[in-house]
Amino acid sequence: DAGVIQSPRHEVTEMGQEVTLRCKPISGHNSLFWYRQTMMRGLELLIYFNNNVPIDDSGMPEDRFSAKMPNASFSTLKIQPSEPRDSAVYFCASSPQGRDSNEQFFGPGTRLTVL
């Protein structure tokens, strides 16, 4: 298995531009999580999906952030418009069904820099 796949690995953009991050979870996993990691705030949960349905988006910082999961094998996190304070590493993680222990498998992350 290729594991969780994220693209792009690095993104540099200018303030005000739209940014779209992509994630392909591990096949058969029914939960998908988007996290943001910064030195100041650590690893924060932004939103998670269960069976493609958003369950908890309380961590999404502002309306500028949106996430979708159109099918079981693809999810996007969009920031529009982007701001310098959005600079961080964004991780996607997936978790298999039927386990209440919720071991999570993380992707390699997307390092976003907003100038």
Place this chain on the structure above:
Amino acid sequence: SQKIEQNSEALNIQEGKTATLTCNYTNYSPAYLQWYRQDPGRGPVFLLLIRENEKEKRKERLKVTFDTTLKQSLFHITASQPADSATYLCALQAGSARQLTFGSGTQLTVLP
């Protein structure tokens, strides 16, 4: 408010010694506690999980304890090696909720 604290931000130990990392939490009643390892430029990798009714869990050179009275978990690496150098994160999960709340991590350096 809920709070998770991991002992020092950085811990240096000599190769062969036992590394002990601490995770304390307040205003939280986790059903599960997990430990992850994160290397620079990579995503966290799951290591161990311990349930609230378990006192101790072992996996090879790793040992985790969970004291719900003290609201604390200890993570031990015995016979540490330079390859164990990484950041270690604890994460709490409440009941059937699938969300995890992560601590800020402890950066461990094992000196040869």
